[in-house]
Amino acid sequence: xxIHEKSLIRPENLxxxxxxxxxxxxxxxxxxxxxxxxxxxxxNENLQDEIEALGGGENISRCWQCGSCTNACTVNAINxxxxxxxxxxxxxxxxxxxxVRDKDIIWQCVSCNKCTYACPRDVNxxxxxxATAHWLELKGHTEKKPSMVFDEAFSHQVFExxxxxxxxxxxxxxxxxxxxLAQPWIVALIAGxxxxxxxxxxxxxxxxxxxxxxxxxxxxxxxxxxxxxxxxEAANRRALRLDARGADR
Amino acid sequence: MTRPVLIVxxxxxxxxxxxxxxxxxxxxxxxxxxxxxxxxPILSGYAKLVPSHEWARDAIGGMVQRVVDNPLIDVRLGxxxxxxxxxxxRFSARLKSGETIEAGAAILATGFTHFDSVxxxxxxxxxYPDVVTTVQVEQMLSSGAGVxxxxxxRAPDRVAILLCVGSRxxxxxxxWCSKICCTVSANIAMEIREALPKCNVYIxxxxxxxxGLYEGAYYWESQETHKVKYVKARIAEVTSDGKRLLVxxxxxxxxxxxxxxxxxxxxxxxxxxxxxxxxxxAIFDVRLNKYGYLDKGSAYSSLGHTSRPGVFVAGAATxxxxxxxxxxxxxxAAIAALNLVNGAVREAAE
Numbered sequence: 390x391x392i393h394e395k396s397l398i399r400p401e402n403l404x405x406x407x408x409x410x411x412x413x414x415x416x417x418x419x420x421x422x423x424x425x426x427x428x429x430x431x432x433n434e435n436l437q438d439e440i441e442a443l444g445g446g447e448n449i450s451r452c453w454q455c456g457s458c459t460n461a462c463t464v465n466a467i468n469x470x471x472x473x474x475x476x477x478x479x480x481x482x483x484x485x486x487x488x489v490r491d492k493d494i495i496w497q498c499v500s501c502n503k504c505t506y507a508c509p510r511d512v513n514x515x516x517x518x519x520a521t522a523h524w525l526e527l528k529g530h531t532e533k534k535p536s537m538v539f540d541e542a543f544s545h546q547v548f549e550x551x552x553x554x555x556x557x558x559x560x561x562x563x564x565x566x567x568x569x570l571a572q573p574w575i576v577a578l579i580a581g582x583x584x585x586x587x588x589x590x591x592x593x594x595x596x597x598x599x600x601x602x603x604x605x606x607x608x609x610x611x612x613x614x615x616x617x618x619x620x621x622e623a624a625n626r627r628a629l630r631l632d633a634r635g636a637d638r
Numbered sequence: 639m640t641r642p643v644l645i646v647x648x649x650x651x652x653x654x655x656x657x658x659x660x661x662x663x664x665x666x667x668x669x670x671x672x673x674x675x676x677x678x679p680i681l682s683g684y685a686k687l688v689p690s691h692e693w694a695r696d697a698i699g700g701m702v703q704r705v706v707d708n709p710l711i712d713v714r715l716g717x718x719x720x721x722x723x724x725x726x727x728r729f730s731a732r733l734k735s736g737e738t739i740e741a742g743a744a745i746l747a748t749g750f751t752h753f754d755s756v757x758x759x760x761x762x763x764x765x766y767p768d769v770v771t772t773v774q775v776e777q778m779l780s781s782g783a784g785v786x787x788x789x790x791x792r793a794p795d796r797v798a799i800l801l802c803v804g805s806r807x808x809x810x811x812x813x814w815c816s817k818i819c820c821t822v823s824a825n826i827a828m829e830i831r832e833a834l835p836k837c838n839v840y841i842x843x844x845x846x847x848x849x850g851l852y853e854g855a856y857y858w859e860s861q862e863t864h865k866v867k868y869v870k871a872r873i874a875e876v877t878s879d880g881k882r883l884l885v886x887x888x889x890x891x892x893x894x895x896x897x898x899x900x901x902x903x904x905x906x907x908x909x910x911x912x913x914x915x916x917x918x919x920a921i922f923d924v925r926l927n928k929y930g931y932l933d934k935g936s937a938y939s940s941l942g943h944t945s946r947p948g949v950f951v952a953g954a955a956t957x958x959x960x961x962x963x964x965x966x967x968x969x970x971a972a973i974a975a976l977n978l979v980n981g982a983v984r985e986a987a988e
Contacts, residue, residue, distance in 0.1 A: 428886075428895040434796075434838050437865065450861050453846075454870070454891060478891050482840075482867055487892065510858075 392422055402427055433483035435630075440480050442628030443523050444621075445516025452477045458504035458514035464497050471497060473504060473514045476521060488521070492530045496522040527629050538565050548614050551604030554597055642667045642712070643975045644731055644741035646719060646918075649677015650961050651953025652747030653701040654968030655975075660710040662976055667739055668705065671914075673716040675702040677749055678954075679961060685779035685829070687961060688821050689855060694780065698961075722922050726948030726978055742979035743948050745971045746932060747964075748918055750909040750954040753804025753812070761800060761905060762876030768794075768883055769876060769903045771803075772819065775826050785830050785837075787902050793834050794901035798885050799823045800873050801843045805908030805958075814929055816908030817958040820847045823906045824856035824866065831864040840867045840900075842887065871896060876903050909958040922949055931957045942971035950974050 395403065402425040409421040440446040452474075459465050459474040471494050479488045488495075498518035505515050525531045542561040546553060563570055583591070604610075626632070643659050645652045648670035656666045672681065676698050679687065684694035705711050714733065721732040722744070729741040755763035755771055762769040767789040778785050787794055801823060805816040820843070827839040846868065848857040860866040873887040882899040889896050911930035912918070919926045925933040925945035934956045935943030942950040952971035953964035 426895075428897045429889065429892075430897055432838075432840075432867075432898060437867075450865055451858070453857075453861075453868075475892070482869060482889075484892065487894075 392419075392424070398424055399427070401425075429484060429487075433485045436483040436485050436488075437481050439629050440517065440520050440524055443520035443527075443625055445513065445518075445523075446520030447516070448510075448512045449477060449480060449517050449520075451510040452481065452512045453510060454478055455509065457507040457509060458512070461503040461507035463499055463501045463503060468494065468497070470494055473498075473518060477512065477514065477517055480517075480521065489525070489530050492525050495525065496531065496534060498522070523625075524629070527625065527631060535562075535566050538562060548611060548618070550601065551607040551610060552602060554601055556594075556598050557601070640664075640979050641728070641740045641742035643972075643979065644669065644719075644729065644739065644744040645747060646744065647671075647677065647747035647749055647953075647955070648675035648702075648705075648713070648715075649747060649749045649953065649964070650679065650698060650701065651749070651955070651959075651964040651968040651971075652677070652745070653698075653705050654965040655745050655747060655952055655972040656705050656711050656968075657701070657708070658969045658972035659976060660705075660708045662972075664710065664976060664979065666711045667714065667741065668711055669714045669717060669719060669733070671716070671718045675705065675713065675715070678752070682752065682773050683777040683780050684773075685776045686825070688818065688825050689852065689962075701965075719921055727981075729948065743950065743975040744922065745942070745968075745975055746918065746922065746924070746944065746949065746951045746955055747953050747968060747971070748912050748914065748932070748955045750911065750958070751913045753816075753907040753910050755803055755905045755907055757810055758803060758807075758905075760875045761803065761873065762878075762883065762903060763905055766876065766878055766883055766903075768901065769905070771905045771907045772799075772822055772826060773907065775830075775904055779826075779829055779833075784833055785902070792901070794837050796900050797827075797830055797837060797839045797902045797904060798873075798883075798898075798900045799827060799839065799841045799904045799906055801841065801846075801906045802872070803905035803907050804910065806844070812908060812910070812929075814908075814958055815847060817847070817849075818960050819906040819908060821849075821852040821856045823904075824848060824852075824860040826904070827866040828856075828860050828864045831866060837901075838865075838867065840869055842869050842871050842873050842885070844870070844872055869896075909954060912955060915955075922946065924949055924951070927957075929957070931955065941974035942967060943974070948978060 404423040404425060405419060406417065406421040408417050437449060441449055454474060456474045459472050462471060462473060464471040476488060476491065476495065495518065498515065500515055502515045505513055508514055526533065539562045542558050542565065546558060560570060642665035645656050645666055645668045648668055652668060653675065656668050659666050674681065679694040679698045686692065687694050687697055690697060706713060717734045719731045720734055722729065724730050727742050729744060730738050731741055732738050752773055768787045770788065775785060785794065786792065801819060804812055805814060805819065823841055827841060830837055830839050846857055869889060870891045871887040871889045873885055875886050877884045882901055883903050884897055885900050885903060886897045915926055915930055915932065923946050927933045932951045932955045933945055934951055942952050944951045950971040952967035953959055
């Protein structure tokens with residue numbers, strides 16, 4: 390029997406056999422269409438604890454599903470599928486497969502924090518979005534986003550030297566995301582600088598790029614920061630029951 | 639000497655009315671149909687009360703003791719009133735034994751009856767031993783036995799509490815909200831989580847009505863500290879796969895049917911009108927409201943008036959009521975009765 394409102398059914402739940410004969414009757418093609426049950430059959434009881442353990446997700450168990458976050462959301466105004474209220478509910482009850490379905494939308498949060506101000510229960514939905522995106526990544530559901538690669542190059546340098554040399558951040562970012570260094574906009578930027586920048590500053594820029602100055606007596610701070618970061622990452626992996634592994638860089 | 643005040647029912651409302659009248663120097667006759675004072679909290683074996691977290695046997699037990707010890711209160715256990723006649727200030731009541739007692743006024747503190755879950759067969763009570771009521775869980779807690787599956791005595795790993803069982807259900811003629819089950823369920827859920835940290839508790843709700851200050855101490859506390867999970871779904875049926883219970887319904891927030899296994903299902907049962915209300919209504923000639931509770935006069939002009947002058951009402955006899963409010967209403971009815979019998983004294987003196 391053909392199904393008229395197929396659009397209402399998730400494509401993966403529609404099963405059709407190109408060739409099928411039952412009791413001598415040919416039911417090939419749409420005559421053999423079946424709809425798989427969409428009933429939820431269990432909860433993953435660890436999911437809430439896992440998100441709660443990641444930075445930003447601490448207050449998720451406060452949510453009472455009023456929807457203020459979704460109503461206030463900048464991204465939701467553009468993409469109605471972006472629904473923090475819904476994801477918080479899925480996480481709290483442990484509907485993991487439902488959550489993973491939206492893995493390519495969740496990271497789109499722009500961190501405007503309108504939800505944070507609208508939330509009557511101080512759930513910090515923006516933090517939950519961050520924690521959820523982090524969770525998806527740690528669990529291997531999503532790949533590392535370019536913004537994360539950039540953040541890593543940036544923070545690695547800060548941790549190491551206590552300073553930022555933008556040229557290096559940029560070079561590392563482009564190299565790690567497999568992009569050529571000779572981007573037209575970089576060429577234009579450098580050409581402009583060479584033409585208009587005072588010579589004194591150009592020399593300083595050049596020296597900084599070569600010698601990469603460090604903050605004085607940075608060693609202790611570096612050790613402490615790296616220890617803390619490693620500790621947090623290990624704690625996150627433990628909370629998610631992933632095998633212990635060092636930092637990804 | 640003026641006639642004593644007759645109080646019918648020895649639960650929180652009746653006990654508080656008796657104590658209030660005796661404190662004002664009035665004699666009281668307290669008639670209780672079973673052979674024990676305390677009402678539902680004692681007779682049904684409640685555990686820790688909302689909102690005090692005191693054990694029922696301590697809190698209500700204390701109220702019982704001060705009534706029993708008071709020489710102005712004549713307690714008649716295991717009997718009930720057969721006939722009631724007269725007018726305000728001069729009533730006479732006949733006990734089951736045939737004895738007639740005099741009364742200046744009467745207070746009906748006859749309470750409620752717990753909803754019998756057998757009337758919702760689709761939710762499995764009476765079919766599966768591991769489907770129980772909140773009253774049974776209270777008893778498991780108050781007896782010290784702990785929350786265990788009745789079928790084989792195992793500690794449950796996952797418990798579902800279904801709200802509004804016998805409340806807000808036109809299908810079975812119960813249109814009222816029983817007011818306290820949300821809070822009691824949150825309280826029970828926290829007790830279970832504390833006693834069995836590995837056991838997850840899910841509360842299936844339509845709305846949560848943890849009114850007033852219960853919001854913070856029960857609804858919020860149960861989620862924030864005890865991680866009790868609230869699912870917006872009214873359950874369609876409870877079945878079994880042979881090993882565990884299957885709870886079926888629709889999770890309305892994700893618009894998906896659910897069919898989830900549980901070790902134990904708890905019905906948060908509501909408060910029915912007392913099964914004896916028809917008899918009480920006939921004997922005392924007081925009107926019932928359309929739901930079957932004792933009809934109460936307007937709160938603005940009177941304290942606990944029924945449709946018959948001189949007969950007052952307090953507590954869950956008038957509709958679903960909390961223990962604290964029943965106690966307050968008992969005192970209000972006591973003041974109303976006191977006012978009436980004092981008026982009779984003044985008249986006689988003139």
